[in-house]
Amino acid sequence: MNTAESSPPGSVGIVQTRYVELFSDGRSTLRLDCGATLAPxxxxxxxxxxxxxxxxxxxLICHALSGTAHAAGRHHADDRKPGWWDNFIGPGKPFDTERFFVICSNNLGGCDGTTGPSSLDPTTGKPFGLRFPMITIADMARLQKGLIDHLGIPRLLAVAGGSMGGMIALQWALDYPNALRACVIIASTPRLSAQNIAFNAVARQAIMVDPNFNGGDYYGENVPRPVNGLALARMVAHITYLSEKGLHEKFGRQLQDRRELSFGFERDFAVESYLHYQGSSFVNKFDANTYLYITKAMDYFDPFPDPETTAKQLHKVAARMLVISxxxxxxFDTSRSKELVKMLNWHQKNVTFEQFRSIHGHDAFLLDDPLYMESLTSFLKRMHMETRHPTQSDP
Known part of the structure; x- marks a missing residue:
């Protein structure tokens, strides 16, 4: 639900987050890859x-690790910060809301309204904490499919996502081949490298060694939370989202609020203050347990572990694929995107690959770039036209 009244051109206006309980009929459950079930x-x-x-x-828009269902617009007139992909969603933008009906949901395991570790366990009446079952990217897609079914949409025009969202989009193409016409995978990968798994391991360790972690049971009023560990995890991760050139152009070696070095352990440099801000602001909106679960789900993601599995998985894929790096x-180096494109080509799938230049590193997928945005716009317009004028070759 949204209204564009008193909103700048291109904005979807004031929007409202909606909530639905799925698997609440007492008969059905959300079955997870780990063997556990959740309901409702x-x-x-x-x-x-x-x-x-x-x-x-x-x-359907799939968000990245720290994203939320709030992808565009503002929640109220005084809201200073729009949704996380606001520059891409709205009238005249790549995900043109004068043409498309755009959906974004908070991922399973999240902390922004969807069931996750901070939610109440119906069997105990207390927050799950680490009693929440382990989840996978496929489980996230499975819950999204439940939402789309609930909305009565038989086939999506496209599923799109960047970073971890790209993993979820790929999972959709593999698991629900007849439920989407196109799949857009941006700045993503078919599997995490050992280096990426290592970064996630360090981030989780920072959280779990925080004195206030308390085995994941830190919920309740006046209970200290593991904010230092979560802030450190975010700082480490944020470094990996940026490029060396981008950091140099933005900060270089400039000092922060001082004219000379402190000759101590103060935050002398602007880049230090920037990372501290990223960490300290993150802890006010994100749950440490969610960070543990979602990074582990990313680690586990590997839909093509061997040639036999790859052939079986890709045989059923019918979606048009757009892969961007x-x-x-x-x-998530371009070589990872090319690895996916090569597999899709080998199995004669309809795939387009584009690489764009940017100084912004991994975060480039969130930022305005005319060529990148035009590529998305063109691809989605073409898919939309084909729904209006289908051909015999259309899957």
Whole structure:
């Protein structure tokens, strides 16, 4: 639900987060890859634009690790910060809400309205904490599919996502081949490298050694939270989202609020203050346990562990695939995108690959770039036109 009244051009306006309980009938459950089940499962989501009569214009946006269902617009008139992909979603933007009905939900395991470790366990009445079952990228897609079914949409025009969101989009193409026409995978990977798993391990360790972690049971009023560990985890991760050139151009070796070195352990440099701000602000909006679970889900993601599995998985893929990477993204290097494209080509799938230049590293997928945005716009317009004028070759 949204209104564009008193909003700048291109904005979806004031939006509202909606909530739905799935698997609440007492008979069905969300079955997880680890063997556990969850029921009921609460899902937070937002929608932008209007679903057309034949329900053929819906696009699902999958968010990255720290994202939320709030992808565009503002929650109230005085809201200073719009949704995390606001520059891409709205009238005249790549995900054009005058043409598309755009959906974004908070991921399973999240801390922004969807069931996760901070939610109440119905069997105990207390927050799950580390009693929450382990989840996977496939489980996240499975819950999203439940939401799309609940909304009565038989087939999505596209599923799109960047970073971890790209992993979820790929999982959709593998698990629900008849439920989407196109799949957009941006700054992502078919599996984490050993280096990426190592970064996640360090981040989790920072959280778990915090004196206030308390085995994941830190919920309740006046209970100290592991904010120092979570802030450190965010600082480490944030370094990997940026490129060396981007950091140099933004900060260099400039000092922060001082004219000379402290000759101590103060935050002398601007880049130090920037990272401290990123960490300290993150702890006010994110749950440490969610960080543990979601990074582990990313570690586990590997839909193509061997040639036999690859052939079996890709045989059923019917979606048009658009894979996008950025030349300075060293967290999810372009070689990872090319690895996926090569597999798709070998199995004769319809795939387009584009690499864009950017100084912004992994975070480039969130930022304005005319060529990148035009590529997305063109691809989605083409898919939309084909729904209006299908051909025999259309999957």
């Amino acid at each position: 499962v609460r899902v937070a989501f937002e929608t932008y634009g209007t679903l057309n009569a034949d329900k053929s214009n819906a696009i 950025f030349d300075t993204d060293w967290r």
